[in-house]
Amino acid sequence: MGAALEIDHVSHSFGGFQALSDVSLSVPRGSFTALLGVNGAGKTTLFSLITRLYNNTSGRISVAGHDLRRQPGAALARLGVVFQSRALDADLTVAQNLTYHAALHGIPRRQALIRAAEVLAQVGLSDRLHARVSALSGGQSRRAEIARALIHRPEILLLDEPTVGLDVKSRAEVVALTRDLTAQGVSALWATHILDEIRPEDGLVILHQGRVLADGTAARIGGGDLTRRFLDLTGDAA
Numbered sequence: 001m002g003a004a005l006e007i008d009h010v011s012h013s014f015g016g017f018q019a020l021s022d023v024s025l026s027v028p029r030g031s032f033t034a035l036l037g038v039n040g041a042g043k044t045t046l047f048s049l050i051t052r053l054y055n056n057t058s059g060r061i062s063v064a065g066h067d068l069r070r071q072p073g074a075a076l077a078r079l080g081v082v083f084q085s086r087a088l089d090a091d092l093t094v095a096q097n098l099t100y101h102a103a104l105h106g107i108p109r110r111q112a113l114i115r116a117a118e119v120l121a122q123v124g125l126s127d128r129l130h131a132r133v134s135a136l137s138g139g140q141s142r143r144a145e146i147a148r149a150l151i152h153r154p155e156i157l158l159l160d161e162p163t164v165g166l167d168v169k170s171r172a173e174v175v176a177l178t179r180d181l182t183a184q185g186v187s188a189l190w191a192t193h194i195l196d197e198i199r200p201e202d203g204l205v206i207l208h209q210g211r212v213l214a215d216g217t218a219a220r221i222g223g224g225d226l227t228r229r230f231l232d233l234t235g236d237a238a
């Protein structure tokens, strides 16, 4: 059994600008791995390559053992993505959104309704099945986005700064929910620039200006003071 996600020597340029340089990282199965970097570090670019929004032409990406270039269908079927921007239609109900996204994955309607109830229970929103997305709070809406990403039972979730714009309580709930999911066996790659969201036992990859500066557990990298270590590594220390 390999890792849930393997990135092996991946680079990406926009015209003459090198956004990612020889990035390698691995997300072990069932782990919560944080991808930490300031704005512009390259987190969204990396996610865009993993989701095939951008074509990856260098190195290798594999999802649950499936090479993204050679077996894109199998790789993407094992991937769930929580985008930075909203993927749910605010004018539709949660159920309508979830069954629509299930259909995109080829899940028949009857089964999609069962799955929708299942994933809403996982994210603690069972009572919001028939609510319009526009009527959800910010935190509920993010949890509904996670439910959408889980509808096809992926092995790994990519979450791109999923707590941006949430209040402290909702932020803590979304982090805790994702940790619960990893305890149930789903792996998570959590892109963030917020150090508070990272625990010592988490996997941690620090990305800066398109390069991996550190890769290990947060405890080992931080050595007791992750903020200081992060600032030292990224050259922003006072």
Ligand SMILES: Nc1ncnc2c1ncn2[C@@H]1O[C@H](COP(=O)(O)OP(=O)(O)OP(=O)(O)O)[C@@H](O)[C@H]1O
Pocket: 014, 017, 019, 037, 038, 039, 040, 041, 042, 043, 044, 045, 046, 161
């Ligand atoms: N389509 C594009 N064309 C040109 N440059 C781009 C494009 N997308 C991103 N970049 C540049 O690539 C670098 C990495 O951007 P990226 O969005 O991946 O960073 P990020 O870590 O996700 O930051 P943020 O938290 O702000 O989203 C930045 O310097 C950005 O300006």
